[in-house]
Amino acid sequence: MAPRSSTPSNSQETAWPVHRLNESIKGWIDRLGWLWVEGQLTQINTKPRWRFSYLTLRDTEVEQSIELTCPTSVLQELSSPLNDGDRVVVCGRPDFYVGRGRLSMRVSEIRHVGVGQLLARIEALRRTLAAEGLFDPARKRRLPYLPQKVGLITGRGSAAERDVLSVANARWPAVQFEIINTAVQGASTVPQVMEALKRLDHNPSVDVIIIARGGGSVEDLLPFSEEALQRAVAQARTPVVSAIGHEPDNPVLDNVTDLRAATPTDAAKKVVPDVAEERAVLEQARARMAGALRGWERREREGLNALRSRPVLADPMRPITQRREEIERARNLIRRDISYLLRGEQSQVAGLRGQVSALGPAATLARGYSVVQVLPRDGSGPEVVTSIAQSPPGSQLRIRVGDGSITAAAMSTQRSD
Known part of the structure; x- marks a missing residue:
């Protein structure tokens, strides 16, 4: 049943037979003519006695491919044999086989993509992404100080996986890992790494993600310079660390991730802290704090001793006693002075009384x-x-x-x- 929003160009009574549909599709495809197409070779199926060889050309960024039909003589004329994973450009014409309704591409020429050309494309992509701000240090996120769970994207059973796990467990045995094994070379690398990155980024328990590979040639590392992967890393909310063991060339992934590690071992050291070093730092901090506390206590004790040595604190009643003694002395002086004055006055009164008695009638x-x-x-x-x-x-x-x-x-x- 056709969707309501679409209107068929014919009616149910005038429905096309399959051969007419296939012939129409073939006519539309034939209009494309000859095209140059770039991709990565997989499933090379050829024998010297065969007239035609059959190959699969896969997209380097997404899970899409097309079958190639090539004269065996074209492969034999190449300067170097084709291998799975080779990056090539082919000149061919899309062909639709009406008998089975199958699309393929008939190829007349195959060329290897040279290393120099690949590097030039990588540099062009690097300049484009840098102009967009994807390399800006301001957008790079800080790694967590102590991650509870680390996401690891690497090849199955690879040396990179063993290095990361062994170094991380030796540094901090309590750290946990969420490992997703993907292809790290070939046409399926980019889509598998992107899918793994998406899964880990949506896992709330994962604090940081490591993408690790143990180095390789320029051709082997091409997936880590594909544009689709760079944009996926830039959009991730979880900090991402690149650990592609290689020198001196580096893929574009190193520029986009939040942190670049020289090797998988270096990535484990940068992501997971060393428990021995942290304990040493704690011991040093504890020793410094204890020394500071002891120094503070010593200074405070000395200050208290200095205060206690002062007369007012050595004998708190001394000021009162001194004032009491001063008051007592003043009172004695006042009493002495008053007594002296009274004696003088009494003597004067006695003298006057004697005079009065001598002069009065009583005598x-x-x-x-x-x-x-x-x-x-x-x-x-x-x-x-x-x-x-x-x-x-x-x-x-x-x-x-x-x-x-x-x-x-x-x-x-x-x-x-």
Whole structure:
């Protein structure tokens, strides 16, 4: 049943037979004419007595291929024999076999792609990706300090895999690996590595990814310079490390990844920390911290001792005692001064009292004299009698003598001569 969005060019009643469809397809394909096509050879099937040889040309970046039909004489005329994995360009014409509905390409010429030409293409791709910013150090991510799980993409049973695992386990036995074995040479390398990279990048437990291979010729390393792989690495969210053991040429992968390692062994050293070195660093840090703590404690103790040696801290009551002694001395001085003043005043009072006593009436009375006072009838205070007029007969008198007083009455008065 045809999709609703498409409209067939004929009707059910006028349906084409298969031969007409195949002939139409062949006509369309024949219009392409002769083409130069580049790819990688696989499945070379040839014998000297055969008139035609059969090969498969695969794309270097994706899982696509086309069958080639080539005269055996063309292969025999080549300067060097063809091998699986050779990078070639072929001149041919697409051919559609209507009998079986099979597409192939009839080839009239095959040429090896030279190393110089391959290197020129790699450099051109390197310049293009650099202009796009894929080599910019600012976009490269830092590797985790201690990865819990490392993704490893390498060949099955390869020396690169053994080197990475042995070195990593020796440095940090607790590290875990998620290993995906892929082709590391040939036409299937790029799609398999890209698929493995996608799987590891989507695994949340993988902290870093290593792509490792143990070196090789320029032709062997060509898959690691394919554009599709570079863009896949650039789009990955997990840090990627390239570990293609080779010198001095390096594939484009080394420029795109977040870190380049010279060899798989070097990659393991850069990704996985050395537990012995880390313990040594911890011991050094612990020793430095302990020394710093001891120095701080010593300085603080010395400071406390210096404070304790001060008089105010050696005897906290001393200032109070000193003030108390000062107050006591001041009070004694004040008391002495007051006593001195009192004695002086007492002496002065005693002297004045002696003078008063000597001059007062008491002394006179003591010598036999007396003082006569009259008591007025109105009850007012007594008056000293100095005249007989003050004490008419019958007046009440009080006579003061040295040791008391005598009450008497005036019997009569007599004026003196």
